[in-house]
Amino acid sequence: MALITRRSSGWQVQIRKKGYRPISKRFDKKSEADVWARAIESEIDRNVFIDRSLAERTTLGEILIKYRDQVSINKLGYKQEKSRVYVLLTHSITNRYLATLKSSDFAEYREFRLSKVCGTTVNKELSLLAWHYNKYKKEQLYEEMVDYILAQAEAKNLRLGLWSQPNPVAPWDWRKQVRELLN
Numbered sequence: 001m002a003l004i005t006r007r008s009s010g011w012q013v014q015i016r017k018k019g020y021r022p023i024s025k026r027f028d029k030k031s032e033a034d035v036w037a038r039a040i041e042s043e044i045d046r047n048v049f050i051d052r053s054l055a056e057r058t059t060l061g062e063i064l065i066k067y068r069d070q071v072s073i074n075k076l077g078y079k080q081e082k083s084r085v086y087v088l089l090t091h092s093i094t095n096r097y098l099a100t101l102k103s104s105d106f107a108e109y110r111e112f113r114l115s116k117v118c119g120t121t122v123n124k125e126l127s128l129l130a131w132h133y134n135k136y137k138k139e140q141l142y143e144e145m146v147d148y149i150l151a152q153a154e155a156k157n158l159r160l161g162l163w164s165q166p167n168p169v170a171p172w173d174w175r176k177q178v179r180e181l182l183n
Contacts, residue, residue: 003016067085
């Protein structure tokens, strides 16, 4: 059962269910708090609840910066990836919270960039996001993984982004192949 309490800044909802971490959220109106509490409790009861709290407070830009500073820096193509991350960070899409991003947001970014640069450049920028996900999906919650897998399958079917290539190769695999050819 949800506990809804009046606070000076609005209404606070707290939901505690065995087997789940406590969930809380603040609302301006009690009616909004009631609706949200019922929806979350219903999802928990049906075993379809997905904790979106991290995605609701993390922006795409924060993820890209973390990737640039902790992962990309150790790669041979660091300068190029750093440049791509910089370009991505200049667009408003990176100010959006992960939970609010939709495929249409990435399509809008793609169209915006295509008006400025060639398709290959845009493909490399968007590929950075796709490959980043594939490399780190094991760190995600199962429900998030399913959402991304479905989105990736849709992109493959529609031949969008890196899937427009006949045989896409992960950047780290491509670099490994190049190094082996050079040795």
